[in-house]
Amino acid sequence: MSELYIGLMSGTSVDGIDAGLVDFSDGKIQLVAFHYQPFSAELRQKIHKLSQANQPVLLTDYGSLDSQIGRLFGETTLTLLSNAQIPASAIKAVGSHGQTVYHAPETGNGFSLQIGDPNRIAEITGLTTVADFRRRDIAVGGQGAPLVPAFHQAVFSDAAQARVIVNIGGIANITVLNDKPVIGFDTGPGNGLMDLWCQKHCNQPYDCNGDWAAKGTPHTALLDTLKDDDYFRVAPPKSTGKEYFSPAWLQQKLSLFPNLEPEDIQATLCQFSADTIADAIRQYAPNTLQTLICGGGAHNRQLMKLLRKSLDMSVTSTAEWGIAPDHVEAIAFAWLARQTLNNLPGNLCSVTGAATPVVLGGIYPGKNGLS
Numbered sequence: 001m002s003e004l005y006i007g008l009m010s011g012t013s014v015d016g017i018d019a020g021l022v023d024f025s026d027g028k029i030q031l032v033a034f035h036y037q038p039f040s041a042e043l044r045q046k047i048h049k050l051s052q053a054n055q056p057v058l059l060t061d062y063g064s065l066d067s068q069i070g071r072l073f074g075e076t077t078l079t080l081l082s083n084a085q086i087p088a089s090a091i092k093a094v095g096s097h098g099q100t101v102y103h104a105p106e107t108g109n110g111f112s113l114q115i116g117d118p119n120r121i122a123e124i125t126g127l128t129t130v131a132d133f134r135r136r137d138i139a140v141g142g143q144g145a146p147l148v149p150a151f152h153q154a155v156f157s158d159a160a161q162a163r164v165i166v167n168i169g170g171i172a173n174i175t176v177l178n179d180k181p182v183i184g185f186d187t188g189p190g191n192g193l194m195d196l197w198c199q200k201h202c203n204q205p206y207d208c209n210g211d212w213a214a215k216g217t218p219h220t221a222l223l224d225t226l227k228d229d230d231y232f233r234v235a236p237p238k239s240t241g242k243e244y245f246s247p248a249w250l251q252q253k254l255s256l257f258p259n260l261e262p263e264d265i266q267a268t269l270c271q272f273s274a275d276t277i278a279d280a281i282r283q284y285a286p287n288t289l290q291t292l293i294c295g296g297g298a299h300n301r302q303l304m305k306l307l308r309k310s311l312d313m314s315v316t317s318t319a320e321w322g323i324a325p326d327h328v329e330a331i332a333f334a335w336l337a338r339q340t341l342n343n344l345p346g347n348l349c350s351v352t353g354a355a356t357p358v359v360l361g362g363i364y365p366g367k368n369g370l371s
């Protein structure tokens with residue numbers, strides 16, 4: 001008999017919702033159906049406006065966006081089910097990451113805020129919904145991120161060889177899988193800064209295949225300036241977000257180099273992401289021979305080329321190991337919801353720095369109560 005969960009994820013790229021329907025029966029983790037729901041330009045804009053660091057925010061904007069995104073997550077779930085021709089009654093629960101609008105785990109009263117009201121998701125779908133995965137980990141002293149390394153360990157571990165999994169979204173994070181406790185942390189920008197620059201100069205959401213970056217030449221002094229940031233000097237556990245590697249952060253660095261060609265800046269940003277990912281792997285996984293890439297950055301050919309050049313090992317997409325790069329995070333949140341409903345921890349203390357393993361998330365019962 002199948003054991004079906006749905007995972008919903010909208011990441012720091014703020015492009016849309018990944019929805020995956022996953023079967024966990026008989027010890028397998030098998031994607032049954034997937035649906036991607038892009039955000040409208042207007043919704044994207046509202047999310048960016050709410051997520052800006054140190055800007056006043058109206059509570060009414062916050063509250064209504066929370067409801068709007070919750071509704072969209074619920075409707076996306078219904079579309080996924082309808083496309084897959086699977087009745088909602090067959091689903092055990094939904095795991096919803098939500099949309100991060102602010103991540104600041106390290107301040108005195110540390111927090112990480114994801115919006116997309118789970119009450120709406122539960123009501124629209126009738127399904128038990130697990131959400132707010134990060135704050136319990138922060139409550140026990142963790143970063144609340146990255147969370148996906150526990151899932152990477154469950155699906156990609158190989159007793160025969162050490163591996164590194166790299167998720168390249170707006171922000172990039174790595175998971176080091178070997179015979180020691182898992183190491184995992186955010187390495188810094190993934191596609192986020194490249195997306196910003198491409199949106200500004202090419203009016204495109206992202207640099208398709210990295211073609212624009214490939215036309216430019218990295219500028220050595222700018223590259224050194226980008227890398228000269230305390231975030232890269234701090235040892236893990238650590239996590240970051242686009243509130244730190246923000247448009248203002250980029251602007252400040254670029255202001256020191258006023259006369260560069262836009263395509264050379266794009267080439268430098270691409271090299272910056274590749275170098276900071278590769279440096280993290282060399283430092284924290286020195287004996288690893290295999291790197292698997294997931295997240296949208298796996299489609300950026302120029303970024304992949306630079307990573308292959310820099311890392312003296314096999315660098316492939318997770319697709320070669322059974323999960324398409326765009327599906328990993330949604331499947332991970334289905335897996336995390338299952339952990340929660342089974343009363344199992346979802347965090348790895350060695351990754352987030354939490355004092356103890358904890359069951360993550362809040363549970364919002366479906367129409368039949370807790371199933």
Ligand SMILES: Nc1ncnc2c1ncn2[C@@H]1O[C@H](COP(=O)(O)OP(=O)(O)OP(=O)(O)O)[C@@H](O)[C@H]1O
Nearest residue numbers: 011012013169170171191206208209295296299300
């Ligand atoms: N064909 C492509 N060529 C180049 N880049 C691409 C391509 N397809 C997707 N991307 C990049 O992938 C990004 C989306 O990746 P993804 O969905 O993994 O990010 P995310 O989940 O929002 O971020 P995070 O993991 O940080 O939360 C896009 O914004 C774009 O930069």
Ligand SMILES: CC(=O)N[C@H]1[C@@H]2OC[C@@H](O2)[C@@H](O)[C@@H]1O[C@H](C)C(=O)O
Nearest residue numbers: 012100103145146147148169171173
């Ligand atoms: C706060 C937040 O949303 N962080 C994201 C972001 O995107 C990538 C990286 O930064 C990672 O830390 C995390 O997402 C994945 C799903 C995680 O928690 O593993």
